[in-house]
Amino acid sequence: MWKIAIIDDERQVLQGMKRAIPWQELGAEWVGEALNGADGLNVIRATQPDIVITDIYMPLLNGLDMIEQLRREGFQGKIIILSGYSDFEHARQALRHNVSDYVSKPISVPTLKTILNKVIQELIDEEEKLREQGELKHMIMMYEPFIEKEWVRSAAVGTLESAYQDRENLPRPYRYWADTDHAVIGIELIRDERTRKYSVSDWNLLRFAVSNIVGELSRKVFPFVEYTELHNTRSVLMIHPEVDSKESIQNVMEELGLRVMENIKSYLKMSCRVGIGGRKKSWTQIPESTEEAFRAIDLRHSRVAGGNEVYAFQSDFMQEQQQSAVFQVKFSYELATAIKAAQEMEAIQLVDAYMGNLVNGRGITSDFVQMLASELWGVISYCLYESGQVLDTLFTQEQIAEEIIGLTETVELQRWLTEKITIICGSKHWKGSSKHRQVVDFMTQYIHDHYAEDVTLAELSEKVYISRNHLSIIFKNITGETFNNYLTRVRIEKARELLRERNMLVYEVAEHVGYRNVPYFSTLFKKLTGMNPTDLIK
Known part of the structure; x- marks a missing residue:
């Protein structure tokens, strides 16, 4: 009244x-x-x-x-x-x-x-109006951790606007960046026949497991680190050594890279490559170190240890290979982001700008054009896969392979990429799923960050303003499994990691991942892993 x-x-x-x-x-x-x-x-x-x-x-x-x-x-x-x-x-x-x-x-x-x-x-x-402002404030507070992570990712690949590139605009948790040096370790997962059969939710869980492994290993070596995933099988670990530290961190980074690779191989039965970027004085140069790390991987140069795929940046060699290092990581990240959001014109403009830079280079061979086509198609196909769309519904592998072989010049590659982007973004299924993909991305990230809490689908439905039943259908359509099943798998994966460290008892691990009923936790653990929790701490 x-x-x-x-x-x-x-x-x-x-x-x-x-x-x-x-x-x-x-x-x-x-x-x-x-x-x-x-x-x-x-x-x-x-x-x-x-x-x-x-x-x-x-x-x-x-x-x-x-x-x-x-x-x-x-x-x-x-x-x-x-x-x-x-x-x-x-x-x-x-x-x-x-x-x-x-x-x-x-x-x-x-x-x-x-x-x-x-x-x-x-x-x-x-x-x-006040109610809407209150809801907006609530949403901003809720999304703040995810906005912060996106900021870190943008800082790593070089997509931050210039207005943000000064000390005053550094988010509070990262103000210390202005007083340290910086270097990047690039990690690339290698998809084999086994992992090619993984569902979208399997890959989400795999990336969660990788982030756990990298986080645990890196924090034992460096006091300040940030780990962020890119929109493909690549991820970035940023480290920040003290400015007055005279010792070379190259060897330390290489040893950490080897341990990361060995642990991923041991725990996840998956291979990966690791690249080491150069040390930088300013945090605005972090994208350069990111480029160097992945260029070292791409060019398979300066292998650290025989038989192990850890590669180190070497400035003189990189300068000779300049044509293959034209903002590759930044470009692929921006392209993936645009395609995932069904932003056709933005994706095409990115391709045009990238190809324009290539044309200014020298000695571009047909082999290089085909290699680049394969690499970029890998980025695009991963976007399709991440959004739950079967590639064969638009293009067959045989068709793509045959078309790539026929590409010999950059202008042909540009025309081919533009055509594929138009078909993908024009697909009714893709347009309908891009927003749903963003919602599911938020949900899975929220689960990864809050698995120890009482996370429910009803709670998330209030956060994303979608009814519980509709949200359940969206999650199942995109990931291929139910919300509760995915939450359980995340919790058990984290529990397995904690048990392997042998620093906690079973009941402590159960509580740490959100289970108060230890017998129920043990039953779930055996059902999903095939072993009892006690088997890992003996």
């Missing part, structure tokens, strides 16, 4: 308005009255009405002075002035105090009703 107070020195006017106002029709109620401005001030302070109807000329304190005092005290309610004195100066003062309406007495009932309807609609609109 909207609360209305009436202040007027004529008792007859007060009683007449109380009878004339259609309270029920307006959804309003009378909350107080006064015969002078001083008493009116006290009534309004005590009742905090939504609407005040007041006269101007009253004893003790006139209406305009009363309004001025209320505004100084922060009163935000609507004020309607009804006065027998109508002149420009009064109206001007009323407007200065943000009065909703100024009407001369006498006033008819229809006019009073019209004015009150208008003012109440203003209140409704303002309330709706």
Whole structure:
């Protein structure tokens, strides 16, 4: 109910308005009255009405002075002035105090009703605006950790806008970047016949496991690290050695790279390649180290240990191979982002700009064009795969392989990529799934960050503003499994990692990953891993 107070020195006017106002029709109620401005001030302070109807000329304190005092005290309610004195100066003062309406007495009932309807609609609109702002603030707070992660990823690949590239605009958790050096370790998972059969949720879980392994190993060596995934089988580990550290971190990074590779091989039965980027003085140069790390992998140069695929950056060799290092990581990341969001024109513009840079290079052979086509198609096909779309529904592997062999010049590659992007982004299935993919990405990341809590589908449905049943269908369509099943697998994967460390007892691990019932946890663990939790701590 909207609360209305009436202040007027004529008792007859007060009683007449109380009878004339259609309270029920307006959804309003009378909350107080006064015969002078001083008493009116006290009534309004005590009742905090939504609407005040007041006269101007009253004893003790006139209406305009009363309004001025209320505004100084922060009163935000609507004020309607009804006065027998109508002149420009009064109206001007009323407007200065943000009065909703100024009407001369006498006033008819229809006019009073019209004015009150208008003012109440203003209140409704303002309330709706505040509600929307509250929801927006809630969403911003909820998404803040994910926005922060996206910022880290952008800082790693070089997609931050220039306005963010100064110390003042560094997010608070990363202010220390301004006082350290920086280097990047690039990690590339190698898809084999076994992993090619993985579902989208399997890959999400695999990446979660990799992030756990890399995080645990790196934090034992370096005090400050950030790990972030790219939109493909690649990920980045950023380290930040002290500026006055005189020892070379190259060997330490190489040893860490070897341990990462060995642990991924041992625990996940999967191979990977590791590249070591150069040390940089400024955090704005981190993308350069990222490029160097993955160029070292791509060019298979300076292998650290025989038989192990760890590669180190070498500046003189990189300069000779400049044509193959034209913002490759940044470009592939931006291209993947645009395609995942079904932004056809942005994706095509990225391709055009990238090919323009290549044309300015020298010695581009047909072999290089075909190699680049294969690499870029890998990025595109991974986007298709991540969004739950079977590649063969648009293109067959045989078709793509045959077309790539026929590409000999950059202009042909540019035309071929543009054609494929247009077909993909124009697909009805792709357009329909791109927003759903973003929702599921948020959900899986939320699970990875909050698996130890009581995470429910109902809770997430409120966060993404999609009904629980619809959200359940979306998650199942994109990932191929139910929300609860995926949550269970994430928890068990984290439990397996903790048990291997042998620092916690079984019941402690169970509680750490969200299970209070230890027998139930043990049953789930054996069902998903084929072994008892105690088998890993013996």
